[in-house]
Amino acid sequence: MTVAETDGIGEHRLALQSALGDDIVLTDADAMAHYCRDWHGDVTSGAVAVLRPRSTEDVAASVRICRELGLGIVPQGGNTGLVLGAIPDMPERHVVLSLERMNRIRKIDADDFSAVVEAGCILWEMKEAIAEKGMFFPLALGAQGSCRIGGNVSTNAGGINVLRYGMTRELVLGLEVVLPDGSIFDGLSTLRKDNRGVDLKQLFIGAEGTLGIITAVSIKLMPYPDKVATALLGLASLQDAISLYRRARRDCCDLMSAFEFMPPLAFTLAREAMPDLPILIAPDYPAYVLMEISGSGLVDIDDLMQRFLEGVMTDGLVVDGTIAASQAQARNLWLIREGMNEGQARRGSHMRSDISVSLSQLASFVADAEAAILQALPDCISVSYGHVGDGNVHLNVLPPAGLAPDERAERIYRAKTVLNEVVDRYYGSISAEHGIGRLKRPDFDARLPETHRKLLTAVKRAIDPGLMMNPGCQLNFQPKS
Structure with missing residues (x-):
């Protein structure tokens, strides 16, 4: 400097x-x-x-x-x-x-099934306050004890409940945004139906702060699901997990709130992070599904889960499984999924990905991508897991221990290049739920059709002509010549 x-x-x-x-x-x-x-x-x-x-x-x-x-x-x-x-x-x-200081809950309206919250509210604390009113906000992700709702909206966060409730975009009723000229867009309506032209709030959801600063959010609430059944299932293949999901969507309908897939390596990684974590199923099946159904009122969730699993095990679609008998056991099952991420982090810097492909192609994509990475980087380990219901795969690559930092960085770069080539062949997305930020900007830019680029540039220049809002994020917009 x-x-x-x-x-x-x-x-x-x-x-x-x-x-x-x-x-x-x-x-x-x-x-x-x-x-x-x-x-x-x-x-x-x-x-x-x-x-x-x-x-x-x-x-x-x-x-x-x-x-x-x-x-x-x-x-x-x-x-x-x-x-x-x-x-x-x-x-x-x-x-x-x-936005960390702007953390007030302005209103929770149980009759309207809505709340108005400031952008700095920590997601978990906000959900707890809403639960005290007998209501439920379904966005759930690993960082919910630290992330804040404004960032969730700005990145259009996903998480484990997308298959039932949708991305964050589908949970937002209105926004308050400070624009690049310092004016305030007040769109904090809680109306479900408002067809007065272009829905302006959608411009800012997923924009990662490049068009304005979200300061408050009107959110959609649901009845609190006080009946939850959680099961961890062992399967013969990832393709069987896709078949199981199709069956679960038919038999459990919209009561299914999560359907995650994991490899057997998940247990090793989770135990590296949490050595005392109980494992209630044999850890050597080719694929695993962590499934949850939930509801409230007159629905018998436990009976539904029991009858569903009896049917799929009789048909041979599920090889083995365990159903959580308590909230503590359910939490332990979810800790396998969460601990897997911590275990990867403990092995040092690695390639993290956030891929989306068509649900029908998920199993073949994972097989092709892991094979391509194995061929290019035989000393690295692929870890594939994610959200079956929305085609979201997190295929991470762990370089071997003991590499120098530059060698490790080179492995990570090569793994990303190989993976993106497979994603392109499957017409997938390089960002399913994490956003673009600065890390994925070159890959996003290289794949952006010209018509898309023109539209994004026109919107950016119309709202932020001085290019002052989160410069360098998503795209490197250039001033008008």
């Missing part, structure tokens, strides 16, 4: 503090460090300052002063994303704007 750049940062910090106050503006390097590294600690950056507004009006004032100073704004929720969407890549020109 040059002397001029250092002087410029100092001037910008003074201007931010003068306009917003020391309560909002963080400039101490140690205090900012938490906001300038990614969740896994793989990437560390910096920023001119970290802004921590307490209200929508504070956000609007922050945007206006940053616009005057010519600073880019990187919005940040819980900073649990996996694609570097909330990490600045130009420390001398970007500020981080954290």
Whole structure:
């Protein structure tokens, strides 16, 4: 960094503090460090300052002063994303704007089956508050104890319940957004039917903060599912898991809330992270399904699960299985799925993917992709798991232990290249639920049809002509010539 750049940062910090106050503006390097590294600690950056507004009006004032100073704004929720969407890549020109202080639940309306919450609400804490009112918000993902609802909306998060409730986009009724000129878009309606032209909130869902800063969300609620049945099943193949899912959709209908697939390696990885984790099924079947059905009211969920499993085991579709006899056992079954991720992290940096293919092609895709990676990188281990009901595969690749950092990085890059080639052959998506961020920007850009590019560029220039909102995320938009 040059002397001029250092002087410029100092001037910008003074201007931010003068306009917003020391309560909002963080400039101490140690205090900012938490906001300038990614969740896994793989990437560390910096920023001119970290802004921590307490209200929508504070956000609007922050945007206006940053616009005057010519600073880019990187919005940040819980900073649990996996694609570097909330990490600045130009420390001398970007500020981080954290929504963590905007964490009020403004309203829960049980009669309307809706709530209005601020963007900084931690997902799990928000769900607990809603549950106390006898209601349920179904978004569920591994980071729900740390992620925040504004980030979930900005990335259109997925999770384990997509097959029943849909992506985050389908759970949002309205938004409040601060736009790049500092004005406030108030669209916090809770109406289910509102056909007055273009649905403007959809522009900001999944935009990863590139068009504006989401400050509050109106969300759709459901009756609390107080009856839940969870089963872990051993199968002869991943193709059988697809057949089982088709059968479960028919027999359990819309009461099925989760249907995850895992390899036998899941148990090894989970035990590496949690040595005392009980395993209630033999760990050597070729494929596993973690299945959950849930409901409320007059439905007998336990009987439904029992009758369904009796039928599929009689027909030979399921080889072995265990049904959770308590909430504690159900939690242990889910800890296998969650512990698998922690176990991978303990083996060091590795290639993480977030692929979507047609459900009917999921099993053949996994087989082809793992074979291609084995051929190209015979010393690496593939770990494929994910959400059967929506065709979402997380195919991760673990390099061998003991490699130098540059060798490890080279393996990760080659694995990603090989995998993306298979994804392209299957006409799949390189991002099912994690977003694009900065990590996947080159791969996204290389696959973007020209008509799509023109539309995205037109929207960006219309709403953010100064290109100040999360610059470098998703696409590198260029100013008009």
